[in-house]
Amino acid sequence: MSKLFYLRTSDDALIAYRLDGPAELPLLVLSNSIGTTLLMWDGQIPALSRHFRVLRYDARGHGASSVPPAPYSLARLGMDVVELLDALGVQRAHFLGLSLGGIVGQWLAVHAPERMERLVLANTSAWLGPARQWDERISEVLQAVDMQGTAATFLGNWFPATWLEGANTQVERFRAMLLATNRHGLAGSFAAVQEADLRPDLASVRLPTLVISGQYDTVTAASHGASIANSIPGARLLTLPAVHLSNVEFPREFEAAVLDFLLAR
Template structure:
């Protein structure tokens, strides 16, 4: 466990791989922490310097009171990468992490040379939808949305695995202010215009059973960037890196190799 003070906020992070490795940054989804990437990182080839972190309000990072804005979450990632020397990185973002990736690429192309947009979109849901979710949490805690979230996160077969309860626990133990703050950040975000102006290599990844960002939604966003491509991992929901890490890591490895990172 390592903490980085980015100016009044401490973010928990982990770096795997050699100091001279090609830089890669992973940003996780709403309601998860950096352990989301454990099985993928373990399957990646040698020669990569991989940074994972808990965004504000999640995991072991500081949890300031909401509201949060997407601009603030993007700035957090920017400051962390600057502090740790991650430049010209491949940025892998899942769900809200993919929104952070889009915002960061539009703001600091010196930090991001390629992106993996996984189970994400330029705009996710509606403001009313997110306000309803926040109201549910304020009334009944995160447990009130847990069952519905699991249905969107995972395909049915994963429910029978020994690992399933841990992910439900991770969601339910997310600090409530942090979860609400990130909901508010997503509600106010629309990257259609800035993402359509990006010119960099992009790989999109979708889960065929994803109830949060279905494949067509991911495709709509990925297609905004010329030359991008979309891969669909069958039989997975919103977190294919958890359900099928072998397939997920293979897609990343192929994309990284095409960028000359390995």
């Protein structure tokens, strides 16, 4: 396991991050789904780090990063990435984000395109519904006795029913991440999703973009991925027969698509 480093951001949060792969290779940033840590990418590191210096980090409120008071703005989540690049002395990087990480990637493509090379947006959306539904979700997670119910809901949205029926190592890995997630960090991140509506801005994006969606995703539906791909000029779309965590459910297909796209001349 690579060493854990920490960045102190301009607003005094601590962001935990790891680096894998030779330092001389181009940088690829990995950004996580809400409710997970940088460990969600463990399966991809061997393949990706052969071609890239891989930077993965725990979003604020998650994992080994600090839990600043909620709410978190989408702009602040995006600036955490920019400040990580600044700290590493990297002017431009490739970016791969899944779910909330994909929303952050869209924000970066719109507001900091000069820092991005190629963009992969996986199982994500430009808009996830009316603000009032998020008020209810934020209230529920803050008032719950523990994270058991929240974890069960997330896992039901993330994996095929067959994976949930028996003992599944991957499901248990993600259950542990969810149960260890600070509820205030989760609520703060929900607020960033609540405010996000990138639909009007995507037509301005000029970065080479690959969109990956899950055919059976009930969170960020395949139609959401198609809408993003249709909105960004020249974007490619790949739909895998997955639910939400397509990198976990179909790792080889996911990695092959990402590498084919990022390494293309």
